[in-house]
Amino acid sequence: MAAVDDLKFQEFDDAANLLAANPDATTISIDEPAAVPKNQHGRLQEPGREEDDELLGTDDSDKTELLAGQKKSAPFWTFEYYQTFFDVDTYQVLDRIKGSVFPVPGKNFVRLYIRSNPDLYGPFWICATLVFTIAVSGNLSNFFIHLGQPTYHYVPEFRKVSIAATTIYAYAWLVPLALWGFLVWRNSKVMNIVSYSFLEIVCVYGYSLFIYIPTAILWIIPQNVVRWVLVMFSLCLSGSVLVMTFWPAVRDDNRRIALATVGTIVLLHALLAVGCLAYFFDAPELDFSAPISPDHNGTTVIIES
Amino acid sequence: FAGLADVSISEDIPVEGEITVPVGSRSPDEDYSTLDEPVRDTIMRDLKAVGKKFVHVMYPKKSSALLRDWDLWGPLVLCVSLALMLQGGSADSKDDGGPQFAEVFVIIWFGAVVITLNSKLLGGTISFFQSLCVLGYCILPLTVAMLVCRLVLLAGSGTISFIVRLIVVVAMFGWSTLASTAFLADSQPPNRKALVVYPIFLFYFVISWMILTFTPQ
Numbered sequence: 001m002a003a004v005d006d007l008k009f010q011e012f013d014d015a016a017n018l019l020a021a022n023p024d025a026t027t028i029s030i031d032e033p034a035a036v037p038k039n040q041h042g043r044l045q046e047p048g049r050e051e052d053d054e055l056l057g058t059d060d061s062d063k064t065e066l067l068a069g070q071k072k073s074a075p076f077w078t079f080e081y082y083q084t085f086f087d088v089d090t091y092q093v094l095d096r097i098k099g100s101v102f103p104v105p106g107k108n109f110v111r112l113y114i115r116s117n118p119d120l121y122g123p124f125w126i127c128a129t130l131v132f133t134i135a136v137s138g139n140l141s142n143f144f145i146h147l148g149q150p151t152y153h154y155v156p157e158f159r160k161v162s163i164a165a166t167t168i169y170a171y172a173w174l175v176p177l178a179l180w181g182f183l184v185w186r187n188s189k190v191m192n193i194v195s196y197s198f199l200e201i202v203c204v205y206g207y208s209l210f211i212y213i214p215t216a217i218l219w220i221i222p223q224n225v226v227r228w229v230l231v232m233f234s235l236c237l238s239g240s241v242l243v244m245t246f247w248p249a250v251r252d253d254n255r256r257i258a259l260a261t262v263g264t265i266v267l268l269h270a271l272l273a274v275g276c277l278a279y280f281f282d283a284p285e286l287d288f289s290a291p292i293s294p295d296h297n298g299t300t301v302i303i304e305s
Numbered sequence: 306f307a308g309l310a311d312v313s314i315s316e317d318i319p320v321e322g323e324i325t326v327p328v329g330s331r332s333p334d335e336d337y338s339t340l341d342e343p344v345r346d347t348i349m350r351d352l353k354a355v356g357k358k359f360v361h362v363m364y365p366k367k368s369s370a371l372l373r374d375w376d377l378w379g380p381l382v383l384c385v386s387l388a389l390m391l392q393g394g395s396a397d398s399k400d401d402g403g404p405q406f407a408e409v410f411v412i413i414w415f416g417a418v419v420i421t422l423n424s425k426l427l428g429g430t431i432s433f434f435q436s437l438c439v440l441g442y443c444i445l446p447l448t449v450a451m452l453v454c455r456l457v458l459l460a461g462s463g464t465i466s467f468i469v470r471l472i473v474v475v476a477m478f479g480w481s482t483l484a485s486t487a488f489l490a491d492s493q494p495p496n497r498k499a500l501v502v503y504p505i506f507l508f509y510f511v512i513s514w515m516i517l518t519f520t521p522q
């Protein structure tokens with residue numbers, strides 16, 4: 001009978017214990033890579049590209065870069081393939097949302113937060129939340145604006161939900177598709193250091209829509225000035241994230257094309273905000289603000305709003 | 306394995322015996338043929354299972370009834386009754402009214418499927434139909450809220466009725482979300498629980514909104 005012990009799986013001790021037992025054994029230690037590849041396409045680094053490093057965000061430790069090559073190996077007809085797009089934890093999603101709202105000057109959103117792990121959870125659920133937020137806020141805002149009028153009868157306006165859904169999901173998926181196609185086409189003509197995959201672009205666009213959720217809630221306030229200030233503010237924040245993400249990708253191109261691309265990105269973003277504001281939110285009543293004149297009898301002029 | 310070579314089956318030992326599996330003590334569930342029982346028994350058994358799950362939803366504690374013995378009768382009944390009560394909200398024109406029957410139906414089932422897919426994609430261990438079952442059954446508090454709202458609206462539709470409806474809907478919304486979270490949260494990986502709970506919150510919020518904004522003709 002063979003020795004049963006030979007067949008047992010041998011447990012391996014801690015590295016420290018093993019080393020203590022056999023101090024002369026060769027050891028290999030795998031640390032964080034000290035020399036992180038400065039650009040991911042392995043081309044020669046030109047001296048004038050230091051700002052690229054900052055934008056690429058390689059100053060931070062890149063542990064996940066080691067694993068980047070091992071992802072997404074399942075064939076596309078299996079369920080596991082799609083699970084790789086949802087491989088995020090709660091804190092990662094929160095970090096990405098934070099990164100889309102507070103643009104850090106000089107840091108690229110994709111390199112800093114996504115790092116070869118684009119997820120579809122954020123874009124999908126942020127878009128869903130935005131759809132319902134806009135529909136509900138628009139309904140509420142219209143209700144409050146028309147509240148005093150005797151002829152007003154409240155309607156839930158449910159059809160607008162499907163319109164909102166179509167618009168927002170089309171924006172979040174078709175614009176990245178167009179942008180990705182455009183970047184791939186330009187990439188074949190002009191060698192760019194930075195190029196993004198389709199999912200990374202979808203990811204950036206999805207997370208950049210997050211700022212519109214609190215904006216939509218605040219649009220309930222029935223003041224035109226407040227609404228437009230909110231539009232400008234949110235546009236600046238998320239627009240700057242988009243610009244800082246895509247500027248390195250088109251910078252090497254013809255100057256006019258680069259500017260036109262970035263300009264179109266911002267313009268479409270603004271169009272979405274303005275379009276939603278115009279369609280879902282009725283204009284607040286005109287306020288006739290008559291100047292308050294100091295009346296002798298103490299009566300005051302009522303400002304109608 | 307040197308020792309095994311010595312073992313051999315002697316020709317003297319006859320090999321005989323019975324191959325049939327002995328039927329021991331008959332437990333009442335096996336061999337139970339449901340073809341011969343009266344129809345009433347069949348229906349009552351399913352109804353009792355559904356009713357038991359309703360009770361589990363209203364008093365959510367850890368129970369395996371909803372998860373292990375899932376069924377979709379309860380969600381179907383709840384969904385249909387909720388959609389029937391919600392349809393035909395007031396509309397000046399056809400476009401501005403409340404959701405129609407088909408819209409409510411699709412929202413509930415499509416929403417539940419999307420949430421289930423979401424939780425499975427995030428690495429949840431619950432099965433597809435178990436999750437659908439839980440989400441469907443946890444609509445029960447909201448259906449109760451709809452019933453209460455319709456009764457309150459029969460009495461009048463002023464501010465007081467609105468406040469009453471608001472309180473009822475908010476309470477039932479909280480109950481639904483907590484009940485479904487209690488059943489579903491354990492099957493999720495620990496650092497992604499919030500990612501799974503949030504869509505459930507959104508789903509019940511949308512249904513609550515539809516209930517709250519229902520205005521009769």
